[in-house]
Amino acid sequence: MSDSGDGDTSSTADDADPTVEDLIESLETLESVVDDTEERRKVQEAMRTAREIAVQKPPSVFGRVVRGFDRSDLAEALLGSVLFGIPMLVEGGTGEVGAYLASHPVYLVGTVVATVLLVIGIIYVADFQDVRVHNPILGVVPRRLVGVLGVAALTALVGLTVWGRVDWTSPGVALGSTVVAAVPMAVGAALGDLLPG
Structure with a gap:
């Protein structure tokens, strides 16, 4: 050498x-x-x-340097979120687990923290792509992380509400169900954002 x-x-x-x-x-x-x-x-x-x-000569799908988080990344994250999340929107178990989390706030918070850590692992640790933090929010929070988690949370919230799977007169159960549905949606959003390149 x-x-x-x-x-x-x-x-x-x-x-x-x-x-x-x-x-x-x-x-x-x-x-x-x-x-x-x-x-x-x-x-x-x-x-x-x-x-x-x-x-x-566009780079291959894998091994690209990924910077920023724009509209195409948002669309890819939304697609991944919907694909992974559709079963959660129609499955009755989502409401049951949501009710359980509503009665156990520590587990609810733990699920949120686990989801954030899982997404961080997929985006920044698993090495699917060479992801670089570009122009973070407040100089600290990566835009891609916020975008992926935001897409998943919003997809879960809107999907469960529009399809009548949650009743917001019981906000604790509705929140728990939204958190449960957002877990696979966040995984799907992260993978959907990164895998196409």
């Missing part, structure tokens, strides 16, 4: 496998610090060329 410097033994995926997206990101950073107009134009032209290369 070639030596990469005496003191630096750390290695990241970015160092090992640079992508066109990494190049574009570096060029954008360079563009923001270049003072000369002609030099800035050259950097912008290099960015255009890099984007054309990326379009000509």
Whole structure:
């Protein structure tokens, strides 16, 4: 192997496998610090060329660098949420488990926490894709995490309500049922967002 410097033994995926997206990101950073107009134009032209290369040879579904969370990601998350969640909307057991959780608030909170941790594991730990946190909310909370969990929760809430599976005159049971339905929907939303790339 070639030596990469005496003191630096750390290695990241970015160092090992640079992508066109990494190049574009570096060029954008360079563009923001270049003072000369002609030099800035050259950097912008290099960015255009890099984007054309990326379009000509799209990366495979797996192994892409995933940044941000836009409308297409939202649509993919919604599709995954609905596909995984339809059985929860029609299954009577959802209401039974919801009633149980309503009478055991600690388990209700535990289910919510477990769902969040499960989604974090799928998105950021399982390595389906190289997911990068881009422009987090309040500088801390990843937009993709909020988007995926939000889609799942909203799909569960609207689906159960519109199909008459919950009665909001009993808010505890309705909330419990929504949390139960949101668990597989959150898994589906995370997978739906990541797997298409």
